[in-house]
Amino acid sequence: MMENNFFEKVYQVARQIPHGKVTTYGAIGQYLRSPKSARMVGWALNKSIQKNVPAHRVVNKQGLLTGKYHFDGVTLMEQLLENEGVAVKTIKFKRWKFTFGTLTKN
């Protein structure tokens, strides 16, 4: 039990992402006071696949689903997002034209 605080925090933050919204690895890193640790966030999410974490709501800053290859199928991540009302196609073409998560930094 009890992963390192860093991973645990990543999981908790990810679980705070509202249904139908997404955020970026960097945003989570900033939230954890580690803006340069975006890669570690992705690493943590990779290990969270079998946990209760909506990892599909985390995309890279370009709005690309860079983590889709870590899901059951390469289309699962996109399907999950589309199912929540997130226009993945729009994300790809209009970087910031999508609904970002409501993560706040306090």
Place this chain on the structure above:
DNA sequence: CACATGACTGGAT
């Protein structure tokens, strides 16, 4: 300890 890798990002070319 040295080196490589990775669900990233920002800046330079």
Place this chain on the structure above:
DNA sequence: AATCCAGCCATGT
């Protein structure tokens, strides 16, 4: 816009 490079840091070999 596309590519490259450097910084970042946990893990594995």
